[in-house]
Amino acid sequence: MDATFIISVAAMGGLGIIFAFFLVLADKKLRVEEDPVVEKILDVLPMTNCGACGRGGCHVFAEMLVTKQVTVNACVPGGQEVSDKLAELLGVEKVDAQRPIAVVLCRGGNVEAQKSAIYRGEKSCIAADLLGGDKSCVYGCLGYGDCVQACKFDAMAMNDNGLPVVFYDKCVGCAACVEACPRDLIEMHPPEHKLFVYCKSLDKGAVAKKACKVACIACKLCEKDCEVTGGITIEDNLAIVNYELCPQDDVPTKRCPTKCILYGEDEKMTRDSFYSSRLKKAV
Amino acid sequence: MNVVLVFLSAAIVNNLVLSYFLGICPFLGVSRRLDTAVNMGLATTFVMTLAAVITWLINNYILIPFDLPFLQNVTFIITIASLVQLVEMFIRKSSPPLYRSLGIYLPLITTNCAILGLTLFEALREYSLIESLFFGLGGGVGFTLALVLMAGMREELEFADVPKALQGAPMTLLIAGMLALAFMGFAGLLSV
Known part of the structure; x- marks a missing residue:
């Protein structure tokens, strides 16, 4: 046979064996x-690496779970289902999962809020916020949907009035939208909370009303109507619900002149019908 | 002096990506963000340098004495593949966060033609061991440079008003072409 x-067979075979030997050795070591x-x-785990548990991602969370540095219910998007499965897997007792839900606290869409400028820049809230936005109200929703972009679970969408809507069956409580909003309009609340002041404007009544039809004008009617003293307080021209004291019912909402404090409104909300029906009532 | 010339030649004048058009796949695929581009570049530089030295040893002590230069392609490929495996295992053991961030890029390096090209050039040009070391290092630096430049431009491009017909891949290819043209300006600098 040809030498x-x-x-060449010997050389290639030899090299292959040497490499294999080193790899086996390395694998052992x-x-x-x-x-x-x-x-x-x-x-x-959901494996979205959303960070709602406060850890660096699902992998880190899993490692910490094994060493018992976190509890099984700490995975917020997983909710009760994942919590129970994890408890079963690790042989620990089942615990109630906490799942807060995102609430957008501004109802000043294209129809309600006055425009003060025309914005032609980058279509993003963070960019628009640098210039003060195009609405008269400097506290309200900018409407470019950074929160919708941030949502990894398709639980948010912009409606035709230019406001974000949270789909409550899909929201997993990861709070990515809270981070994304440059104006801090989104808050996380447990499902028991149903009474909300949908405004963040700190302007005085007349100014706020001029900028937006559904602004809080700090008229103090809800403060007086609340059955518990201190349940609702007015601070810096804005009504604030104290969730530890205020009973969750619709009593304080009844005399609100701008209908910016509402009870159980988020559950009724659907993407298209909600705003149009509510607008008819307000106008 | 020769070593410096070899290094500069591999890194800038005869840049593997921009003048030999090797490793175009990672050049276009991993240049979307600056931080991933830097990571990929560093991982590739590391593997290139090691591969240049080890293939030199194999070439000069096994292939040439036994008169087997026709086996260069096959040998170099398995050398690079085993090397990447070894590096992957080592990084996984020594630095799990680095492993997780490099995880996807390491297997990509196995089939990076820039590395195979580098080792074949090195055999063709009959470099010495020290020259090979710097050739590998220079090739890696050049690859990183190309990747980082490209990533920087593509990040800027996100905010640019690109005509609709050119959005995405066409614009990327245009930019790559222009970058390569710009690098041709270095051609007169030195010739090694």
Whole structure:
């Protein structure tokens, strides 16, 4: 047989064996012992790396769960279902999951809020906020949908009035939208909270009313109507609900002249019908 | 002096990506964001430098003495592949966060033609061991430079008003072409 043929087979085979030997050796030396439970936990977790648990991602969360540095209900988007599965997997007691929901606290859309400028820049709230936005109210929603962009769960959308809407069945409470809003209009609330002041304007009554039809004008009617003293207070021209004191009912909302404090309104909300029906009443 | 010339030549004048058009796949695929581009560039530089040295040893002590230069392609490929495996295992053990951020890029490097091209050039030009080391390092620096320049421009491009017909891949390719043209300006600098 041709000598070159034999030599090349031997050389290639020899090299292959040497490389294989080194790789086997390296595998033995450098093998990373990963807890098999971590893999199972990762199967259960949503794997969106949303960061609502306050950790660096699902993988870090799983590792911390194994070493008992976090509890099984700390995965906010997973909710009760994931919490129960994790409890089963790790053999610990089931605990109630806390799932707060995002509430957008501005109802000044294109129809209600006055425009003071024309904005032609980058279509993003952060960029628009640098210039003060195009609405007269400098506290209200800018309407370019940074929060919708931030939502990884398709739980938000912009409606035809230029305001974001949260779909309550889809919201997992990761608070990504809270981070995204440059005007801090979105807050996380547990489902028991149903009474909200949908305004963040700190302007005096007359100024606020001129800029937006549904602004809080600090008339103090809700403060007086609330059954518990201190349940609703007016601070800096804005009504604030104290959720530890205020009973969750619709009593304080009845005499509101601008209808900016509402009870249980978010549940009624649907993407298209809500604003049009509410507008008819307000106008 | 020769070593410096080899390094500069590989990094700038005869840049693997921009004048030999090797490694175009990662050049276009991983240049969308600056931080990933830097990570990919560093990982590639590391593998290139190691590969240049080890393939030099194999070439000069096995392939040439046994008169087997026709096996260069195959040998170099398995060398690079095993090297990447080894590097992957090492990083996984020593630095899990780095492993997680590089995770996807390491297997990509296995089939990066810029590295294979580099090792073949090195054999063709009959560099010495030290020259090979600097050739590998220079090639890696050049690759990183191309990737980082491209990523920087593509990040700026996000805010630019690109005509609709050119959005996405066409604009990226145009920019890559212009960058390559700009690098041709270095051609007269030195010739190695």
